[in-house]
Amino acid sequence: MTDAPTTRRTVRAARGTELTAKSWQTEAPLRMLMNNLDPEVAERPDDLIVYGGTGKAARNWEAFDAIVRTLEGLESDETLLVQSGKPVGVFRTHEWAPRVLIANSNLVGDWATWPEFRRLEQLGLTMYGQMTAGSWIYIGTQGILQGTYETFGAIARARFGGSLAGTLTLTGGCGGMGGAQPLAVTMNEGVVLIVDVDETRLARRVEHGYLDELAVDLDDAVARVLAAKGERRPLSVGVVGNAATVFSELLARGVAIDIVTDQTSAHDPLSYLPEGVTVDEWHELAASDAEDFTRRARASMAKQVEAMVGFQDAGAEVFDYGNSIRREAELGGYQRAFAFPGFVPAYIRPLFAEGKGPFRWAALSGDPADIAATDRAILELFPDDEHLRRWITKAGEKVHFEGLPARICWLGYKERHLAGLRFNEMVASGELSAPVVIGRDHLDSGSVASPYRETEAMADGSDAIADWPLLNALLNTASGATWVSIHHGGGVGIGRSIHAGQVIVADGTPLAAEKIERVLVNDPGTGVMRHVDAGYERAVEVAHERGLRIPMQEG
Amino acid sequence: MTDAPTTRRTVRAARGTELTAKSWQTEAPLRMLMNNLDPEVAERPDDLIVYGGTGKAARNWEAFDAIVRTLEGLESDETLLVQSGKPVGVFRTHEWAPRVLIANSNLVGDWATWPEFRRLEQLGLTMYGQMTAGSWIYIGTQGILQGTYETFGAIARARFGGSLAGTLTLTGGCGGMGGAQPLAVTMNEGVVLIVDVDETRLARRVEHGYLDELAVDLDDAVARVLAAKGERRPLSVGVVGNAATVFSELLARGVAIDIVTDQTSAHDPLSYLPEGVTVDEWHELAASDAEDFTRRARASMAKQVEAMVGFQDAGAEVFDYGNSIRREAELGGYQRAFAFPGFVPAYIRPLFAEGKGPFRWAALSGDPADIAATDRAILELFPDDEHLRRWITKAGEKVHFEGLPARICWLGYKERHLAGLRFNEMVASGELSAPVVIGRDHLDSGSVASPYRETEAMADGSDAIADWPLLNALLNTASGATWVSIHHGGGVGIGRSIHAGQVIVADGTPLAAEKIERVLVNDPGTGVMRHVDAGYERAVEVAHERGLRIPMQEG
Ligand SMILES: NC(=O)c1ccc[n+]([C@@H]2O[C@H](COP(=O)([O-])OP(=O)(O)OC[C@H]3O[C@@H](n4cnc5c(N)ncnc54)[C@H](O)[C@@H]3O)[C@@H](O)[C@H]2O)c1
Ligand SMILES: NC(=O)c1ccc[n+]([C@@H]2O[C@H](COP(=O)([O-])OP(=O)(O)OC[C@H]3O[C@@H](n4cnc5c(N)ncnc54)[C@H](O)[C@@H]3O)[C@@H](O)[C@H]2O)c1
Incomplete structure (x- = not known):
């Protein structure tokens, strides 16, 4: 369901105290919906995608317009219902009731699989709401920064005497959420090397101050981070590459890495780039043969997770950062995927x-x-x-x-x-x-x-x-x-x-x-x-x- | 999780206008919870089972007592939370808010299977709420009577000139819901033969006026219903037997049956008795080897559904009456299970x-x-x-x-x-x-x-x-x-x-x-x-x- 380009437009929340809607109770969801799609905030605003793979704020532009129109006229005792990004009803409730009730991406258990979800999405019946994309309270990368800062802080306290100074972290994925990782590590005084297949993502984080610098290639990156580690100087370095390749390569080289995690969009195998595929080929290939793409993505994830377990075996602190990469690697045939813990039970x-x-x-x-x-x-x-x-x-x-x-x-x-x-x-x-x-x-x-x-x-x-x-x-x-x-x-x-x-x-x-x-x-x-x-x-x-x-x- | 017998007791809702709770807003859920467990209403009140296989009103007797105690003291701006039959929290809300919020039996999709559900139930973490069992608005067999009456009425209008007079219906399962079938058919002037493995279920429906009579054996039953059909005289007859066996047998005999459906508890393979197992062996066998029991139950369902499709091929009106027997028969290896429709799209x-x-x-x-x-x-x-x-x-x-x-x-x-x-x-x-x-x-x-x-x-x-x-x-x-x-x-x-x-x-x-x-x-x-x-x-x-x-x- 791609919209005609004419319906796309740049969206940005109104500022100031002048109301477009009838009260702040409805102005607020209106502005926050629009804010989710602000090009400063959203990863792919033209497709209504906010963050986290394909997490969307509205089903399509027509639905977006209808939500906006309805919120603008909504009374203080009315409630708008939104079903997977589409406004489906307005009901009379009362002043204490929510003004908007939202249900996104929900499926009956036996049908709760990616292929079935995508089939229904193709039919125009659902959208992927991620967490705060479809619920209009995403606030950009800062949203995850504190959690990531807390997590690395907990690791510092548990294993490195309260600070990450003099440690090197390796991670993958520098998107909407993953982009918080470099800053969270340097805020904890550490050094971090972050790998992303997409140079624009890394560049964006540099621009926004979340990432210090971009290396020319892997050798350059390793040299820079090892130097900083040696000097106990906080530094974040991004390198373009596939995490499956780079993680294995660094393990093989025996680079002295202390902490390993990952935040590629592994939860959705079509949002994880397999080895051997370029960024330019990505979306067309994923769309044309989802099954084969999934198989290849899982094979790469298996390789990446195998390297992560290798780092753990060598003594590093390794954890899953909430993107389901262990389960995907297991589905990709790697048996020891759950050898390292998830960050919630761990920290x-x-x-x-x-x-x-x-x-x-x-x-x-x-x-x-x-x-x-x-x-x-x-x-x-x-x-x-x-x-x-x-x-x-x-x-x-x-x-x-x-x-x-x-x-x-x-x-x-x-x-x-x-x-x-x-x-x-x-x-x-x-x-x-x-x-x-x-x-x-x-x-x-x-x-x-x-x-x-x-x-x-x-x-x-x-x-x-x-x-x-x-x-x-x-x-x-x-x-x-x-x-x-x-x-x-x-x-x-x-x-x-x-x-x-x-x-x-x-x-x-x-x-x-x-x-x-x-x-x-x-x-x-x-x-x-x-x-x-x-x-x-x-x-x-x-x-x-x-x-x-x-x-x-x-x- | 069986409770010590000492905690079991006979429960019946209070009558009259004297309040046990602080207002009718809380007295009402209190009485309706108790009413669900009234021996006149519940199928197995000692086990807190109301209807529909293992549909329960509360997790266990301790949870039941805590719900009762909490409702008795609950204020008009407080809300009680119930998680799968167990009261888990009390929160201050407001007068327009519900007094009780309930979530029963919910599982994350990948874990939403009977074996996983039962494992969690064994751990004491969930219960099966069915529909109105765990939500305290079951009203006995009448609850389904109207729906069943409507359904048979729709069939009468669609195929038999507005009345079921002179038609014979075959069905299985005379439990809490299924027990409405005989009365619904006779209210539409038809004749019905209903099969249940458990004589006590059939006897109860006779006692409550939902079923006219109980036959001695299948020959007797067939003779009675055919006579009534010939005379266009409404009649319902119950016969003890396994539906898998009896349906096949009646198909083989070529008995002139016009409508076929089923309301055994097929949705839960442990609540459907396989051929070759007696009612007395049932619960122990299901508990001791759930997997094998499931396999056998599905094989019997496959046989029953095959007979149902046979009746359809012979010209009868055949439909699934909302117990998932088609899917279970398919899992039991029968390919044409979905040859007949469900009652919702059909009527x-x-x-x-x-x-x-x-x-x-x-x-x-x-x-x-x-x-x-x-x-x-x-x-x-x-x-x-x-x-x-x-x-x-x-x-x-x-x-x-x-x-x-x-x-x-x-x-x-x-x-x-x-x-x-x-x-x-x-x-x-x-x-x-x-x-x-x-x-x-x-x-x-x-x-x-x-x-x-x-x-x-x-x-x-x-x-x-x-x-x-x-x-x-x-x-x-x-x-x-x-x-x-x-x-x-x-x-x-x-x-x-x-x-x-x-x-x-x-x-x-x-x-x-x-x-x-x-x-x-x-x-x-x-x-x-x-x-x-x-x-x-x-x-x-x-x-x-x-x-x-x-x-x-x-x-
Ligand atoms: N830990 C948490 O608290 C938390 C919170 C929200 C989301 N998440 C999860 O984190 C993941 C990332 O979320 P996001 O919002 O950053 O997603 P995103 O889609 O905005 O970014 C993912 C990034 O991964 C990159 N990538 C994909 N395949 C790659 C590969 N093989 N090698 C290197 N880079 C690759 C992409 O180019 C992209 O920049 C998601 O799975 C999300 O569900 C975690
Ligand atoms: N159509 C609807 O509107 C509707 C509504 C609610 C429930 N249901 C479904 O209908 C089914 C029955 O519900 P219920 O409340 O009557 O359940 P129940 O557990 O009270 O009764 C099921 C009956 O089936 C009998 N039975 C089990 N295996 C048998 C077999 N092999 N042959 C013959 N009889 C057998 C049992 O002895 C029992 O009397 C359930 O699957 C339920 O989920 C349908």
């Missing part, structure tokens, strides 16, 4: 047990000063959190905004609503020049079932139980979120995950404050609840200390 | 296109007079609907209440809320002695994705798209329903369906009236919307005539 689960996850907000004004003001507010609200202070400070210095100015920081249960309520006050008082939206990634503490990533190796074996994200979505809908979404297949691919999102608008009104209090307590609360149920002691403590009611532990 | 889809589906309500008073009063109200509200009048009149005469008195009738978009609002007025005025709950089956116009049943052979090929039921659940949550549920695997089995339910309490208050208006317009509205999107002309007309907003058709 993130303890945060999830406290309801901590990628809390984020964006300034609808478009004014960076609004984000600077919220940054200060966060530091005032949590004066004792040293880790948070370091992040907010560094982010303020290093993060280049893409699209509407935005910020991310990980906050937990009974923390997020404090920030939300403060922001709402700041909107009311005029400290902020316009309302802000407050949301999060679907990758969060209580909003995902994804056995190769967020729920890998749960203590009670409940990895594949998908009731939890659905309860999360229902509860956010019942708590006053402004838009709520349920997606399938984000991150790790079709058949492998179910997850939910929520966004709430702080427009400065007392009603918004009430809703913010409910949503930003309840949403991370489902994360604590889910980890209590799975038997995590820290979650039980948090529930107890912070007053979360768990019926099976009462009475 | 029900035109109703779904108008948002028509199994609307139902129950009198929380326990007083049959309340249902009689609502029956009268329905006839007054829709004086011109001859079909509805016939059903309500017959139901009033023939339906034996199981548990709380209840009624079902199929109503469409912009009809259901009229009934709901009238009932609410009747509660307010004292015409009814206590509030009523208003709900429906998950098998409804906009609430299911199930490619072997409700969404089989959709006009646009969207059978497996599961966004629709999720949007339905989110919208009901956003519209003021009292409890909302999302289930996986009901009807047709794990991996094959996703569906949603809603129940709303008419407690006579103005707030309830507002909620009823939203929910009972929006809920069937999603059905019309779904069928508009799939291209059904009648749905487009209904949307146009009755004022449903479809964004892609505007602007």
Whole structure:
């Protein structure tokens, strides 16, 4: 389903305080939808693709136009339903109800495979929503920067005495999400070599300050990173190449690499370039014979993962960074693919047990000063959190905004609503020049079932139980979120995950404050609840200390 | 996970107007949960099994107790979360929010298989919720009676001049749902022979007036039904036997059968008894070697379906009655299993296109007079609907209440809320002695994705798209329903369906009236919307005539 070129256009969210829609409750999703497609934000805006392989914001341009038109006229007691990027109905609800309800890419289990998904996509019946693409709360590469920074920070603490100084990381994939890796490593004082087949992707990260430099070839790259490593000087270097080839080559050369991961779009075999195929041939070849392309992509992934396991055998810290590359390599015939862990059980689960996850907000004004003001507010609200202070400070210095100015920081249960309520006050008082939206990634503490990533190796074996994200979505809908979404297949691919999102608008009104209090307590609360149920002691403590009611532990 | 016998007990919903919980909004789910487990209602109450193979109302007795305890104390701005029959959290929401949110049996796609489901069930992590078992709005066999009556009525109109008089129907399975078949056929003036392996199931239907008589053996049964058919005298006869054996035998004998279907619990191969296994050996054998039992059950289903196709080849009207037996027979090695259609594309889809589906309500008073009063109200509200009048009149005469008195009738978009609002007025005025709950089956116009049943052979090929039921659940949550549920695997089995339910309490208050208006317009509205999107002309007309907003058709 490619649109006629005439319907393509450059999209950018409105700035300032003049409304196109009838209220900020509908102006907000309108601006955030458009912001997702801003060329500064989206990876392939002409195709409505935001990030993560083929993660889209709307089914097609006709659907985009209809969403815009409907949001512009939507009343404060009406709700728009969006089915895989297409607006399908408008219903009368009430003031506490979400203004938009979204379900993207969901398939009945027996049909939840890439080939079936693609067949239905070809028929025009669905689209791939990834996580925050189809739910209109992607904020550019910063969105993942904090998570990546946290992850590398955890590795630094666990294995390298608190800093990555003097270590070398090897990774692949410098796209929308993967592009955060070089900056996250250098923010942790390390050196990193990142491989991508597509030079434009690497160049874009250099332009945006996420990547320091581009090497001429692999020899040049290795020389530069080893020099920096020797001097304990933070540096990120990009090199054009296929990760399958380059990873194997570096292993064979015996280059002293300390940490290895990958963030190519491995979750979708058509978005991973097999060895022997050029970037120019890519899309036509994938489209013309998806099955053969899949086979070849998996064979290359098998080779790449084999090299990763080789690095692990040689003593490196190796982890899967949430793109399902282990499972794809296994399907490609490599037996030891699951020899290294996913990053969630390895580093993130303890945060999830406290309801901590990628809390984020964006300034609808478009004014960076609004984000600077919220940054200060966060530091005032949590004066004792040293880790948070370091992040907010560094982010303020290093993060280049893409699209509407935005910020991310990980906050937990009974923390997020404090920030939300403060922001709402700041909107009311005029400290902020316009309302802000407050949301999060679907990758969060209580909003995902994804056995190769967020729920890998749960203590009670409940990895594949998908009731939890659905309860999360229902509860956010019942708590006053402004838009709520349920997606399938984000991150790790079709058949492998179910997850939910929520966004709430702080427009400065007392009603918004009430809703913010409910949503930003309840949403991370489902994360604590889910980890209590799975038997995590820290979650039980948090529930107890912070007053979360768990019926099976009462009475 | 069997409970210690000591925790088992006989459960029955309270009657009358004295509240155990703090309001009718929470008393209602409490009574309906208990009503689902009333021995008059549930098929195996000791195991918390309500109907449909292993469809349960709560995970175990401990979870049941915790749900009851929590509902008793729940405030009007709190919401209880239930994960596969276990209460997992209580959150502060608001007055318009549902009091209970339920997600049952949901699994991530790649793990959505019976063996994986059972493994997780063994670990105590999930339960099978079927459709209305885990969502607390099962009302006994009447629940399916109307649908079955409608289905046989449609066949009568399509093939037999408007009545089944002088026709003979053969079917299998006389359980919670299947037990409606004999009465539905005789209400359409036909003759029916029903086969069940378990004599107690047949005896129960005789006791409750759903089945006329039990034959001594197959010869006796055939003699009785042929005599009745010859005399064009409505009659239902039950015979003990395995459907695989009996169907083949009757085909071989050349008995003049006009209509063939089946409602054994084929959706779950462990709930279908293979040939050569006795009822007494059943559960132990299924538990001890699930894989081998599955193989044998599928082989028997293949044999039964082969006989069904044989009847079709001989000119009979043959259809799958929503238990996935065709797919199981195919897995059992029989190639032509899909030679006959499912009942939805064959008879029900035109109703779904108008948002028509199994609307139902129950009198929380326990007083049959309340249902009689609502029956009268329905006839007054829709004086011109001859079909509805016939059903309500017959139901009033023939339906034996199981548990709380209840009624079902199929109503469409912009009809259901009229009934709901009238009932609410009747509660307010004292015409009814206590509030009523208003709900429906998950098998409804906009609430299911199930490619072997409700969404089989959709006009646009969207059978497996599961966004629709999720949007339905989110919208009901956003519209003021009292409890909302999302289930996986009901009807047709794990991996094959996703569906949603809603129940709303008419407690006579103005707030309830507002909620009823939203929910009972929006809920069937999603059905019309779904069928508009799939291209059904009648749905487009209904949307146009009755004022449903479809964004892609505007602007
Ligand atoms: N860990 C997390 O928190 C997280 C979050 C979101 C997404 N993800 C996953 O990370 C992956 C990357 O996401 P993204 O948004 O960056 O995707 P993207 O599509 O924007 O970028 C993928 C990049 O990989 C490159 N690539 C493809 N094949 C390659 C190969 N063989 N060798 C080298 N480079 C190759 C592409 O050129 C592209 O630049 C996805 O699988 C996504 O689902 C992880
Ligand atoms: N068409 C619909 O609208 C609809 C609605 C709900 C459920 N269903 C499906 O219908 C089926 C029956 O539901 P139910 O609630 O009656 O289930 P149930 O478990 O209460 O009853 C099933 C009956 O089948 C009998 N049976 C099992 N194997 C048999 C065999 N080989 N031969 C003869 N009898 C056999 C059992 O003894 C039992 O009485 C299920 O698959 C259910 O999912 C259909």
